[in-house]
Amino acid sequence: MERRGFVSAAGTLGALLFGSETASATREQRGTQPQDARPSPPAxxxxxxxxxxxxxxxxxxxxxxxxxxxxxxxxxxxxxxxxxxxxxxxxxxxxxxxxxxxxxxxxxxxxxxxxxxxxxxxxxxxxxxxxxxxxxxxxxxxxxxxxxxxxxxxxxxx
CATH class of the missing domain: 3.40.1260.10 (DsrEFH-like)
Known part of the structure; x- marks a missing residue:
């Protein structure tokens, strides 16, 4: 049981780490900005x-x-x-x-x-x-x- 918990936690941690990198890379590829970026105001x-x-x-x-x-x-x-x-x-x-x-x-x-x-x-x-x-x-x-x-x-x- 202890080994299963460790493997599950390691998998979750890996998914979080790689998932955030993937999302960031995808966002850059699409040319979008993160949600907290300030929009350009009207000219x-x-x-x-x-x-x-x-x-x-x-x-x-x-x-x-x-x-x-x-x-x-x-x-x-x-x-x-x-x-x-x-x-x-x-x-x-x-x-x-x-x-x-x-x-x-x-x-x-x-x-x-x-x-x-x-x-x-x-x-x-x-x-x-x-x-x-x-x-x-x-x-x-x-x-x-x-x-x-x-x-x-x-x-x-x-």
Whole structure:
């Protein structure tokens, strides 16, 4: 009985050792990645800001900077879209908003800034009151739908 137990244990151990090698080799032959590998993110991304809080502006813009700085993420197009009270981010520098320089810096790096015209109307803002280079769109939800249809990934930022 003792010998049978040893042989059985040795066989099980061998199957585990050789089985994992075989699975690994098969995975490499097929060109697949292990289950714990991180997937490649979409190359086009839209960041959504709807909060009117100054801390949210800061955090949202930092998310855009961090995304562009992350060399493991192949972002080819980045859109920053604001609606609701978040559209105030795009107003000229003043007591409540000192983010124009950060926005201009991100624009120079290719980030497209867009604003919901419905939200602008709700807050009585006109295009003349926006920072240069911010593009109004008819509705944020329509723009999100359109961007997702053409392959953009969606990230809600603070």
């Amino acid at each position: 086009k991304t839209v960041l959504h800001l709807s909060s009117g809080e100054t801390a949210a502006y800061k955090g949202a813009l930092m998310n855009a900077q961090n995304l562009l700085a992350d060399e493991t993420v192949p972002v080819t197009e980045l859109v920053f879209l604001s609606n609701g009270p978040g559209v105030k981010l795009y107003t000229p520098p003043g007591r409540e908003n000192d983010f124009a320089d950060r926005i201009n810096s991100l624009q120079e790096r290719g980030v497209s800034f867009r604003v919901c015209q419905n939200s602008m109307a709700m807050l009585d803002l006109t295009e003349d009151q926006l920072i240069d280079g911010v593009e109004p769109v008819p509705s944020a939800v329509g723009e999100f739908a359109r961007l997702q249809e053409v392959g953009y990934g969606y990230i809600k930022v603070p």
